[in-house]
Every structure is written in C-alpha cells, then in structure tokens.
Amino acid sequence: MQANTASAPPQLAVRDVVVRFGGIVALDGIAFDLHKGEILGLIGPNGAGKTTLFNCLSRLYTPASGDILYDGNSVLSRRPHDMPAIGIGRSFQNVALFQRMTVRDNIRVGAHAASRSDFFSDALHLPWVRRQEAAVDATVSELIDYLGLGAVADLPVEGLPFGTRKRVEIARALAIRPGVLLLDEPAGGLNHDEVGELGRLIKSIRDDRGVTILLVEHHMGLVMSISDKVVVLSFGRKIAEGTPAEVQQNPDVIAAYLGGPAE
Numbered sequence: 001m002q003a004n005t006a007s008a009p010p011q012l013a014v015r016d017v018v019v020r021f022g023g024i025v026a027l028d029g030i031a032f033d034l035h036k037g038e039i040l041g042l043i044g045p046n047g048a049g050k051t052t053l054f055n056c057l058s059r060l061y062t063p064a065s066g067d068i069l070y071d072g073n074s075v076l077s078r079r080p081h082d083m084p085a086i087g088i089g090r091s092f093q094n095v096a097l098f099q100r101m102t103v104r105d106n107i108r109v110g111a112h113a114a115s116r117s118d119f120f121s122d123a124l125h126l127p128w129v130r131r132q133e134a135a136v137d138a139t140v141s142e143l144i145d146y147l148g149l150g151a152v153a154d155l156p157v158e159g160l161p162f163g164t165r166k167r168v169e170i171a172r173a174l175a176i177r178p179g180v181l182l183l184d185e186p187a188g189g190l191n192h193d194e195v196g197e198l199g200r201l202i203k204s205i206r207d208d209r210g211v212t213i214l215l216v217e218h219h220m221g222l223v224m225s226i227s228d229k230v231v232v233l234s235f236g237r238k239i240a241e242g243t244p245a246e247v248q249q250n251p252d253v254i255a256a257y258l259g260g261p262a263e
C-alpha cells in the first residue's frame, strides 16, 4: 500500500502539543501529520519527549494545550480504554501481557477490547454475541498464523522468549483491527536477527493489512530502513522532519545526537 500524502487529510494529526511537568516543558508545540499507510519513525536523544508524546497519543497524558486528531476528530476527550474502539492500537516498551494466560487468550483480550459486547449481553448468549464470538475466534486464529505463533498458541506467555512475547503483543494490538498502530520501542531487547524480522513484520503489517504505523524507537538501523518519514525531537521541540535520508543529513539532528551545537 502506498502512503497517500498528496491530497488526503491526515489520519492522525498532532497539533501544537504542549506538555509540562512542573517547570519542565517536555513537549513544546509539537506538530506533524501521519497519513494513511505511512510508517513514521519518531526519534530523538534521551529525554527528547518521545515517550511523553506517545503517552499523549494513547491518552495516558493530556496536553496542556494543542490537539490530537484521528480522522479529523479530537481524541482528547476520550479515555485510554476508548482508544481501541476508535482504531488506535499500541504496544508497550516492556511488554504488558497477562503472563499466566496463553498466547491465544492474550490475543483474544485484544479482540474483545474492540468488540461491543457487555456483561449482560454475554450472559444472555444473545445471537449477535455468539456471532461476534465466532468472529473473535476467527480473528485470533488468523493472527496466530500471521505472526507464526501456532506452536506456542496454547502455552502460557510466561517462559516464552522475549522476542516471541513481543510478537504476541503486536498480535494483541492488531486484534483490535487498528487504523493506526503505535509501537513503543519494539526493537528494545531484541537481537540483530530479531530486529531484521521485526522490520519485515512492521512493513508487512502496513503493506498487507493497510495499518498506519507510528514507531518510537532508538534503533536507528530499524527506523531508517522502514520509515517513510522521520520526525526528530530534541528537548521537547521538533528539530527536523523528512525522509530518512533527509534527517540523517540534517545538521541540527547530527548536533542533537552528538550533543553539540549545529555547525
């Protein structure tokens, strides 16, 4: 799938977002657009504000000013647990799965987060709830195949290798059928081969499933090899935005990473 950046309105729009923690301005008027089908890499040195912005996008933080729009509508009045139903999925930096539950059941939790059943409808076994359960089963099975998790599907998550648990987490995020997937340092803790596999997986999630991706990541090789666009933060400000090649040559970016002023 090609990213549509020419004329279509952005799928996700970050508009002049400001976040303060006491006297610290963690985000100082950050703005950028993410178009459908794009992979956007959000990078910056330690303390740049990446996690703070990620937490705004997943509604854990509310900006002091500015707005975040999904398909043209502000998400700032929504709560974190509304986000799956809106179409924004996320993974967690340190993997946040239910450790004693099986891989299958963890993915099922994701699918249920986007379903519309409730306790009473479930208890009454209404026909539409049964149809929805069948659809959830089909989604979970398809994702187990897609992520190559068949051999471990009925094992508890605890005890599985870290790289496998990360794939389970991505499967759970995909189970909500997100329009946009937010990935928080997905390469953290992975070895060289696993990072290569992750890059291919993220591209295929965009290409095969049409999911727009925002990736916060320290692993430059991964970001530069898969991103269509890279946004660079430093001390809470956006210092560059462009293709991987453009930002890699940007003197402000080089200076931010080397810790000195731009020449």
Ligand SMILES: Nc1ncnc2c1ncn2[C@@H]1O[C@H](COP(=O)(O)OP(=O)(O)OP(=O)(O)O)[C@@H](O)[C@H]1O
Pocket: 021, 024, 025, 026, 044, 045, 046, 047, 048, 049, 050, 051, 052, 053
């Ligand atoms: N809960 C908080 N309370 C106070 N200050 C915070 C809080 N969270 C972040 N900060 C500060 O806000 C700034 C941005 O931090 P943030 O964690 O967003 O950066 P980051 O780019 O994600 O860094 P890293 O790459 O190290 O994870 C830093 O100065 C940080 O110390």
